[in-house]
Amino acid sequence: MKSRQYRAVSDEDRLILISLIVGKGLSCLQASKIVGIPYNNAKMILRVFKNENRIKQIPKQLKRKCARKITNFETAAKNSTKSRACLEA
Numbered sequence: 001m002k003s004r005q006y007r008a009v010s011d012e013d014r015l016i017l018i019s020l021i022v023g024k025g026l027s028c029l030q031a032s033k034i035v036g037i038p039y040n041n042a043k044m045i046l047r048v049f050k051n052e053n054r055i056k057q058i059p060k061q062l063k064r065k066c067a068r069k070i071t072n073f074e075t076a077a078k079n080s081t082k083s084r085a086c087l088e089a
Contacts (some may be wrong), residue, residue, distance in 0.1 A: 014055045
């Protein structure tokens with residue numbers, strides 16, 4: 001099976017995509033063809049916009065830091081006596 005080439009989508013293209021879908025009422029497929037990005041990427045951009053109300057991409061360094069903080073928080077929460085009581089109740 002042939003692997004697909006990854007193409008990063010700029011914040012400008014993301015903004016154009018969302019404005020075409022939300023503002024002009026185009027479908028995700030139509031807007032992705034106009035902007036020139038893969039349909040699967042367009043679906044994910046739209047999903048992030050609807051769920052998190054953001055268009056800009058999060059830099060990879062911040063994603064890693066946030067993931068580490070969440071993992072550390074979950075570990076600390078599991079180890080604390082108050083959170084154990086809440087989880088058991």
